[in-house]
Amino acid sequence: MKSVELLSPAGNLEKLKIAIDYGADAVYGGVSHFSLRIRSGKEFDMQSFKEGIDYAHARGRKVYVTINGFPFNSQLSLLEKHMVAMAELGPDAFIVATPGVLRMAHRLLPQMPLHLSTQANVMNVLDAEVYYEMGARRIIVAREISLKDACEIKKALPDLEIEVFVHGSMCFAYSGRCLISTLQSGRVPNRGSCANDCRFPYELYAASPETGTLFRLEEDPGVGTYIMNSKDLNLASHIKEILDSGCVGSLKIEGRTKAPYYAAITAKTYRRAIDDYYRGVSAPERYQEELHTMQNRGFTDAYLINRPFEKHEDQNLDFTMMMGTHQVCGMVEEDGMHFMVKYKTLPDDELELVMPEDAPIEAVDNEIGALTCKDGRWYLRLKKLLAQNGKEWAEAHSGNLNPFVLPAPLPPFSFLRIPATPEMMSVAPKI
DSSP states (O other), X not given: OOOOEEEXXXXXXXXXXXXXXXXXXXXXXXXXXXSSOHHHHTTOOHHHHXXXXXXXXXXXXXXXXXXXXXXXXXXXXXHHHHHHHXXXXXXXXXXEOSHHHHHHHHHHOTTSOEEEOGGGOOOSHHHHHHHHHTTEEEEEOOTTOOHHHHHHHHHHOTTSEEEEEEEEOOOSSGGGOOOHHHHHHSOOGGGTOXXXXXXXXXXXXXXXXXTTEEEEOOOOTTTOXXXXXXXXXXXXXXXXXXXXXXXXXXXXXXXXXXXXXXXXXXXXXXXXXHHXXXXXXXXXHHHHHHHTTSOBXXXXXXXXXXXXXXXXXXXXXXXXXXXXXXXXXXXXXXXXXXXXXXXXBOTTOEEEEEOXXXXXXXXXXXXXXXXXXXXXXXXXXXXXXXXXXXXEESOBOTTOOOOXXXXXXXXXXXXXXXXXXXXXXXXXXXX
């Protein structure tokens, strides 16, 4: 039996490596403004993206290039050149969103596997057939589709791969086809520069054109003013249902602009859930415990399992983001010998280690600190905060740019965390 693919976001080279190290089978990302995430596209250049492809391929993983923006006429010749240049880097597929771009890619690069973006809004067999005949070999179906309808597409087109989103931000508009950011700030969501206007609080007013009267409507307590703020998708507790269907080939995590910790936790948790499925076990409480350590907007299982009219709790009207159950205090650098501080850290703090699954680690106790295992979890207690330059600090904060010495080598990109307190929740940094 072929295992389902776990596909993670790669917003930059570091997050690409983190996703791979924490269990992703493939990652997706892009270079330039032809991607739907301009900010993350700027994090890569051609050289670093090639380095990411080589890193993934050396570990038997794949990289898919996002060329899923909606181009202007003036950009078409540049788009052709961009496609050819990206193909020369040796990626495993292109992700495209429009019929014209799909046809262009198929004409220019007939051997390149083409994946159709969720922005194409495929919900039925008829549309899937059209794109399949145009050269798409995988379709990332609309977030609004049901698992039953996704399986109908697979049944009609057995050679077509089906990819579904299982985690990440949700858009209040249908499959992200929103123009609010364009209207309010001139930033076009479907060309990669959404300002996330739906996440803002709004006040409602009533106006009378006859009298010129304008007055503010008062919301009832508990109703809230984040009237377009969708909760985050979280299907970790439904992996068995999805994989039992037999029609889904890839589980996709959203979040190229999210933090490195997000890249690690989502990859690690869904990797565990997938592996558990093939072992015949399931531990949804364990998956949710880990996913709730991250900042989120509240979670919803959205529409893949449940039909839209059955759902009445997909919005978070009270706030745009909340702290997770844990605060990240540090991240181990790629050399494995040092860590960067991400939150106030003191000697003798007990820091829980978050590492790739089955990473090699041994207990140690020396003048720098101690590594111990308790109830299956590893903890670091630093006896001194010694910077790489030899200076010892009484405490360190997130603005401190000095790498700090570890008592022993740790897996690259490991994280150090502690349970969150109310004080942390009010000043939580994005890490």
